[in-house]
Amino acid sequence: MDPNFSMAFAIGIGALGPALAIGYMAAHAMSAIGRNPEAAPKIQTAMILAIAFAEAIAIYALVVALIIKFG
Numbered sequence: 001m002d003p004n005f006s007m008a009f010a011i012g013i014g015a016l017g018p019a020l021a022i023g024y025m026a027a028h029a030m031s032a033i034g035r036n037p038e039a040a041p042k043i044q045t046a047m048i049l050a051i052a053f054a055e056a057i058a059i060y061a062l063v064v065a066l067i068i069k070f071g
Contacts, residue, residue: 007065014061018054025050 029047033040 003068007068010068011061011065014064015058018058021054022051025054 025047029043032043
């Protein structure tokens with residue numbers, strides 16, 4: 001199998017999951033803030049932390065793609 005295809009596939013699939021997760025988290029956080037505006041600081045803090053963890057998965061996918069490319 002072509003290493004460039006493998007690299008593109010790894011980063012493509014690895015970025016798709018976190019992108020969907022971040023969109024899902026943001027949509028539900030905005031919905032929760034709309035229902036209870038007083039809880040906005042707690043919701044935003046939890047949302048930002050969860051987004052950082054989801055983004056770390058995309059960074060791992062980038063590392064795997066680079067290992068495929070140069071390894």
